Amino acid sequence: METVPSFITPFDLIMQKTSATESERISLLLVVGAIEQGGRTMAALLRKGPLLGITGSALVKNIQGEEVQKLDQIGQETFLSLFRRTRAVRSILSEEAEDPESLSVEQINPLLVAMDPLDGSSNISVNAPIGSIFGVFRPTHSDPASPADLFLRASSPLLSAYLLYSVSTSLVLSFAGETHVFTLDPDSGEFLGTGVPCRFPEKGKIYSTNEAYLPHWEKSLQEYAAWIKTERKPPMILRYIGALVGDFHRNLLKGGIYLYPAEAGEKASGKLRLLYEAYPMAHIAKNAGGIATDGKRDILTIEPRSLHQRVPLVVGPSDLVHEFQEMTGNPLSDI
Numbered sequence: 001m002e003t004v005p006s007f008i009t010p011f012d013l014i015m016q017k018t019s020a021t022e023s024e025r026i027s028l029l030l031v032v033g034a035i036e037q038g039g040r041t042m043a044a045l046l047r048k049g050p051l052l053g054i055t056g057s058a059l060v061k062n063i064q065g066e067e068v069q070k071l072d073q074i075g076q077e078t079f080l081s082l083f084r085r086t087r088a089v090r091s092i093l094s095e096e097a098e099d100p101e102s103l104s105v106e107q108i109n110p111l112l113v114a115m116d117p118l119d120g121s122s123n124i125s126v127n128a129p130i131g132s133i134f135g136v137f138r139p140t141h142s143d144p145a146s147p148a149d150l151f152l153r154a155s156s157p158l159l160s161a162y163l164l165y166s167v168s169t170s171l172v173l174s175f176a177g178e179t180h181v182f183t184l185d186p187d188s189g190e191f192l193g194t195g196v197p198c199r200f201p202e203k204g205k206i207y208s209t210n211e212a213y214l215p216h217w218e219k220s221l222q223e224y225a226a227w228i229k230t231e232r233k234p235p236m237i238l239r240y241i242g243a244l245v246g247d248f249h250r251n252l253l254k255g256g257i258y259l260y261p262a263e264a265g266e267k268a269s270g271k272l273r274l275l276y277e278a279y280p281m282a283h284i285a286k287n288a289g290g291i292a293t294d295g296k297r298d299i300l301t302i303e304p305r306s307l308h309q310r311v312p313l314v315v316g317p318s319d320l321v322h323e324f325q326e327m328t329g330n331p332l333s334d335i
């Protein structure tokens with residue numbers, strides 16, 4: 001007789017983990033429930049995409065000077081309203097708003113959420129993978145610190161997650177030392193996973209980066225990029241989706257390194273944002289046997305100086321990140 005596979009939900013995963021206190025666990029369940037509901041809503045909207053007229057530009061620029069897409073705004077409103085409703089989130093920081101928003105809370109141990117509600121916005125109009133990224137933090141102070149201060153004192157996330165909207169919708173959750181992959185079952189509306197923690201495979205040979213920027217990289221990085229294609233055994237192959245969530249996900253499952261380094265000129269600090277892009281991916285990678293660095297330091301040890309701070313990001317399985325650091329002259333002895 002064929003065995004029916006048994007699956008677990010994100011709810012089961014959080015209930016299985018004992019590291020959080022009871023009240024914090026309730027806050028986490030409410031937050032993850034909001035992420036799941038947002039994922040269902042976004043996936044349903046994206047299935048219709050251009051038929052709903054939602055795949056174009058909103059014809060405005062965000063605080064970072066980037067063109068805002070209608071789906072950036074829809075993602076912002078969708079997740080914001082769901083987090084407001086949890087009453088378990090003290091403050092929320094988003095790529096799409098200059099200042100964090102303070103929310104009303106009822107839970108004893110409310111949390112902080114930093115989010116990129118829509119990642120990979122240049123992929124929207126061409127029906128290519130996009131996602132949403134979340135870092136969930138424990139507030140370090142219970143005093144009435146300003147919301148901005150709360151985020152600037154945040155350290156490594158308590159829970160991180162991303163949603164990937166592609167052929168199917170994935171939810172990757174990292175919590176209590178493990179990373180788990182769930183898939184949205186469109187029939188039941190549930191996110192289902194195997195319960196087996198996800199680890200980067202060893203000996204991956206993929207690299208993901210926008211090599212058009214190579215002339216603006218530091219010399220050691222240019223040399224690394226040449227070495228991985230020629231002298232390295234085996235040579236690496238390039239895959240680049242242009243959405244951090246999509247590139248990271250492929251690298252997580254197949255073994256690959258993602259690089260968005262600093263560049264000479266305007267992108268001297270790279271492009272990606274520390275609190276809601278680099279931190280969550282670094283945390284997810286760490287709990288899957290990986291490392292994230294800015295080229296010199298572990299991303300998770302960097303203290304944020306500003307809310308929308310950018311940071312160079314190199315993330316992937318430990319063997320590939322160590323190799324990158326050695327080849328570029330900054331071996332990571334302590335990670």
Ligand code: AHG
Pocket residue numbers: 066095116118119120121122210242243244245271
């Ligand atoms: P966002 O859509 O949230 O602004 O993020 C886009 C980011 C990231 O997802 C992706 O890896 C990177 O921009 C791609 O940048 P390039 O087009 O410069 O390669």
Ligand code: MN
Pocket residue numbers: 116118119120244277
């Ligand atoms: Mn992004």
Ligand code: MN
Pocket residue numbers: 072095116117118119120121
């Ligand atoms: Mn975004």
